[in-house]
Amino acid sequence: xxxxxxxxxxxxxxxxxxxxxxxxxxxxxxxxxxxxxxxxxxxxxxxxxxxxxxxxxxxxxxxxxxxxxxxxxxxxxxxxxxxxxxxxxxxxxxxxxxxxxxxxxxxxxxxxxxxxxxxxxxxxxxxxxxxxxxxxxxxxxxxxxxxxxxxxxxxxxxxxxxxxxxxxxxxxxxxxxxxxxxxxxxxxxxxxxxxxxxxxxxxxxxxxxxxxxxxxxxxxxxxxxxxxxxxxxxxxxxx
Numbered sequence: 001x002x003x004x005x006x007x008x009x010x011x012x013x014x015x016x017x018x019x020x021x022x023x024x025x026x027x028x029x030x031x032x033x034x035x036x037x038x039x040x041x042x043x044x045x046x047x048x049x050x051x052x053x054x055x056x057x058x059x060x061x062x063x064x065x066x067x068x069x070x071x072x073x074x075x076x077x078x079x080x081x082x083x084x085x086x087x088x089x090x091x092x093x094x095x096x097x098x099x100x101x102x103x104x105x106x107x108x109x110x111x112x113x114x115x116x117x118x119x120x121x122x123x124x125x126x127x128x129x130x131x132x133x134x135x136x137x138x139x140x141x142x143x144x145x146x147x148x149x150x151x152x153x154x155x156x157x158x159x160x161x162x163x164x165x166x167x168x169x170x171x172x173x174x175x176x177x178x179x180x181x182x183x184x185x186x187x188x189x190x191x192x193x194x195x196x197x198x199x200x201x202x203x204x205x206x207x208x209x210x211x212x213x214x215x216x217x218x219x220x221x222x223x224x225x226x227x228x229x230x231x232x233x234x235x236x237x238x239x
Contacts, residue, residue, distance in 0.1 A: 009072040049138040052113030060115040073117040080167030082108035087167040096168035105147035139228035141219035171224040181221040189230040
């Protein structure tokens with residue numbers, strides 16, 4: 001069990017996102033929430049997954065001198081990538097509507113970069129983990145939107161206020177009723193952990209669901225929510 005594997009660590013989630021906090025709790029883990037306001041700018045020339053990876057590492061670096069020997073820090077950053085352009089969180093109503101119009105009727109890719117950081121160790125570390133105790137990875141998911149009307153966009157932004165979400169939408173709010181958005185590998189993973197209830201718990205059943213429609217998801221649903229739990233679980237089990 002992961003909770004037993006991590007029993008020697010003090011787990012820290014550096015995220016204000018209620019979705020990430022929910023998903024980590026659903027894995028049965030105890031953790032502290034510790035956040036900082038980080039400048040989310042990135043060097044020109046970075047694209048897609050490079051941006052998500054850069055930003056999750058940048059968030060981790062902000063805690064570099066604050067970790068105790070038994071601390072284990074998780075940072076993450078999610079971006080929406082469409083037409084060689086990155087969509088982060090919208091600043092206001094107008095920007096949110098503009099983003100949804102851009103996504104309307106098209107496929108885009110969601111990238112989430114995750115960084116797992118522990119204090120540096122003088123001991124040789126596993127292959128793929130830097131000597132400074134940083135393990136990082138990126139997960140990508142393809143998301144297909146239906147064609148949206150201006151009224152649907154206005155309804156969604158006005159009612160759901162998606163200003164804390166990359167691309168101005170949350171997949172958990174945009175799926176038709178009764179749809180299982182998880183990939184086959186995610187379903188197998190959840191069955192193994194006896195956590196299939198995470199799927200229904202993650203979906204928002206507030207009136208109006210489906211007004212902004214995700215037609216299809218190829219890849220990790222939880223990645224679109226902001227934290228690819230299957231891949232994170234697998235990496236944590238390697239510690």
